[in-house]
Amino acid sequence: MIRGYVSVDLGGTNIACAVADEAMNLLGESKTPTESHLGPEGVLERIVTAVEELCRENEIEPCGIGLGVPGLADLSSGKTLFLPNLPTQWRQVPVTAPLGERLGCPVSLLNDARMAALGELVFGAGKGDENLTFAFFTIGTGIGGGIAIDGKLRLGPLGAAAELGHQTIDPDGPLCGCGNRGCLEAVASGTALVGKGAWLVRSGRASRLRELCEGDLNRITPFLMVDAAAEGDDAVGDVIREAGEAIGIGVANVATVLHPELVVLGGGVAKMGDLLLRHVRETVDRRVGMFPPETVRIETSVLGEMAGTWGGLALARNPELAKP
Amino acid sequence: MIRGYVSVDLGGTNIACAVADEAMNLLGESKTPTESHLGPEGVLERIVTAVEELCRENEIEPCGIGLGVPGLADLSSGKTLFLPNLPTQWRQVPVTAPLGERLGCPVSLLNDARMAALGELVFGAGKGDENLTFAFFTIGTGIGGGIAIDGKLRLGPLGAAAELGHQTIDPDGPLCGCGNRGCLEAVASGTALVGKGAWLVRSGRASRLRELCEGDLNRITPFLMVDAAAEGDDAVGDVIREAGEAIGIGVANVATVLHPELVVLGGGVAKMGDLLLRHVRETVDRRVGMFPPETVRIETSVLGEMAGTWGGLALARNPELAKP
The missing domain is CATH 3.30.420.40 (ATPase, nucleotide binding domain)
Incomplete structure (x- = not known):
């Protein structure tokens, strides 16, 4: 032993x-x-x-x-x-x-x-930088988060700081499980993405996604949506773009509040690749106006699951x- | 000497x-x-x-x-x-x-x-608490901000962290001087408020405000708008409510990201009193869903100007x- x-x-x-x-x-x-x-x-x-x-x-x-x-x-x-x-x-x-x-x-x-x-801070993207200020978004079924300021996790009195998925992104947006309306999680989580994908199929506006899921809405995943969009399903592409823009607003707002050196995107949705991530980056570039947006690195998780x-x-x- | x-x-x-x-x-x-x-x-x-x-x-x-x-x-x-x-x-x-x-x-x-x-941190609302985490909004011509984490100002590499007025509050909102669209500053600063007041008068929808400014749009101030709303000018009251709700979203988002003990509202607009501030508080109560919102005190500046x-x-x- x-x-x-x-x-x-x-x-x-x-x-x-x-x-x-x-x-x-x-x-x-x-x-x-x-x-x-x-x-x-x-x-x-x-x-x-x-x-x-x-x-x-x-x-x-x-x-x-x-x-x-x-x-x-x-x-x-x-x-x-x-x-x-x-x-x-x-x-x-x-x-x-x-x-x-x-x-x-x-x-x-x-x-x-x-x-x-x-x-991610200790062993992943933040490894080796003891004074790092970073924000971590984990985008999966829901959207969670974590923040480190000068190398120290910011937890707050109840360990509830850094609920980055519960920033209001769209004041009149969809209801969120937390009771608020228009939270990033309600707009751009994997659950929200798949829900929008299913709705597009049901309303007859996503023919390629309908083929790929073989008509079974339960088979729709964020990754199947990426495939459909890559194969020309524009309605699905629009939904992915909207999610990327919403995540971009969430990242831009955290950047504007904290000016961290690094933002790490983790969770399954972050693995959707460039089709999603370029909209995140473009939105941050467009919406961070008070300092050069390139001073905030945006990376995907090193450690993944x-x-x-x-x-x-x-x-x-x-x-x-x-x-x- | x-x-x-x-x-x-x-x-x-x-x-x-x-x-x-x-x-x-x-x-x-x-x-x-x-x-x-x-x-x-x-x-x-x-x-x-x-x-x-x-x-x-x-x-x-x-x-x-x-x-x-x-x-x-x-x-x-x-x-x-x-x-x-x-x-x-x-x-x-x-x-x-x-x-x-x-x-x-x-x-x-x-x-x-x-x-x-x-x-405000050292001599005002934060006096005596060396480990305070707080956010300070100064709402005047523009909207500026400052943040302290565990008693230390968070400045970022360019001193540009805590630009709380440049959080995106309304993705399709008005253009902001920073180049972004829908910043809190563009929606709810004194300048934005007065601009909306003048627009209401010009479009004939704010009769009491028109009387109070004696038809001179340059005489409109946030305080004159408070007077008009208090005297029954509902269109002006709606504009003040919308500004309070926008500030409330800005406060709720910072609260969700940092869970600070205290948020201080300073600058001229914060002196508009309860007609504005109750909408800020109600919005924070409604939109902070991940911890009890009453764990964040919201106060107006002790030091004022x-x-x-x-x-x-x-x-x-x-x-x-x-x-x-």
């Missing part, structure tokens, strides 16, 4: 775990269904089992755990506050204390997007990184 | 100076026309004369000067970059070196809105406050 660190990323569908040795060599990973119907107690039990199994397999004695949760948590008390994709019993549930007790080491808590931002895992390991190694 | 600090606020119309002793007792103030037609050299000469006179009158030997400029400046090299309300010769003009040489003490440079934010002066004195005393 050697000492090591554990990352746990609790999602609505899966619990993703990873373990590394003290030199931060990744030793193993596992994925376990969350089974959220079991409620907080049952899910915490599944986390304990998953971590114990992964540590046993890799002969690791855990000396720190970084835990990401899909929503809001009180970082000081180690309780979840509101996890929109899990049942409502997760309000005010202590998680760090019971997990720490069962697993015999300190557990540190972060919102999952902030944990991914931390991974592993950003959260590496963030969890960074957090396990140094819980100070998540002090609000 | 005793040692003291000097604040200089360079504006398009006036140069406002103030002097304080080392215990930060304000000893005197002066206001000198900028006479911007004289060009950079002539205006710098006027600053030297104004500071020398004020120091002589108050028997002060200056040991530090804080200088605010209305636009962008390279804080590291002490040069102005772009001052939109002064002639174009002000690009790349060294100011701290020549002024420091003539006046015999260090000169530190900031954008004027950031200097006012510093005043003196925020810049106090910021200049704080900067003169401690040039480290403006390190980018």
Whole structure:
């Protein structure tokens, strides 16, 4: 047995775990269904089992755990506050204390997007720059975010700062799950994109996308939409352009507020490639008027789907990184 | 002669100076026309004369000067970059070196809105809280801003961070002086408000405002518009509500990005009172969905028109406050 660190990323569908040795060599990973119907107690039990199994397999004695949760948590008390994709019993549930007790080491808590931002900051696009100011957008089913100022994550009193997907981009835009109208997430998340794609097919305005999904709206993905647009489906191309412009406004506004050196775009949607990203860049160039927009680098995530895992390991190694 | 600090606020119309002793007792103030037609050299000469006179009158030997400029400046090299309300010769003009040489003490440079934010942070609404995270909006002819994170001004590499008036609020909104469309400044500054008021009068839709300005559109001010709305001019009331909602979106977005403890609204427009401010607060309450909006206090400036002066004195005393 050697000492090591554990990352746990609790999602609505899966619990993703990873373990590394003290030199931060990744030793193993596992994925376990969350089974959220079991409620907080049952899910915490599944986390304990998953971590114990992964540590046993890799002969690791855990000396720190970084835990990401899909929503809001009180970082000081180690309780979840509101996890929109899990049942409502997760309000005010202590998680760090019971997990720490069962697993015999300190557990540190972060919102999952902030944990991914931390991974990107320490091991990805921000690696090696200890004073970096950067903003991280993770664009997938929803849009989350994280910010570092002078190398330090900005978390706010409830760990809820940097909810970059909940900036109002279009005051009269669509309703968002958070209750607001016109949030970036409601306009340009993967869910919003796919919804618009399905609507185009249903209304008979996206013939190539209709062929590619073989008439099954459930098969539409952001990537299928990229294929349709690349093959000349202009209506789908317009939807992708609009999403890119909305993301561009979100990036431009954060740039105008913080003038960060770097903006990193992560999550599945960021992998849609240049068809989306050129609209992001063009919009930032057009809308950042108070300093040369090229002073803000815009890059896609280096770590991709592993950003959260590496963030969890960074957090396990140094819980100070998540002090609000 | 005793040692003291000097604040200089360079504006398009006036140069406002103030002097304080080392215990930060304000000893005197002066206001000198900028006479911007004289060009950079002539205006710098006027600053030297104004500071020398004020120091002589108050028997002060200056040991530090804080200088605010209305636009962008390279804080590291002490040069102005772009001052939109002064002639174009002000690009790349060294100011701290020549002024420091003539006046015999260090000169530190900031954008004027950031200097006012510093005043509010150190001597106003933020006084006594060394780790405060706050955002300061100064809403007057234009809309400027300043941000402090954990008690430290966030300036960015060019001193251009926190241009809170240049967030895009309405993607298809009016053109802004910065080249973008739908900036908060273009929608809700004093200039935008008065322009909409004049337009209402011209189009015959603001009868009470027409009476109050006696048909002279040049007499319309934000305050006259408040009077007209209070006396039942509903069209003017709608314009004020729209401005309040736009400011509210700007505040909500900064709150969502940073989760600051405090947002301070300064500048002339913030003095329009509850008729405007209740729309700001209601909009923030409606649009901040990811944490309890009441965790962000929204207050009006404590220092009012003196925020810049106090910021200049704080900067003169401690040039480290403006390190980018």
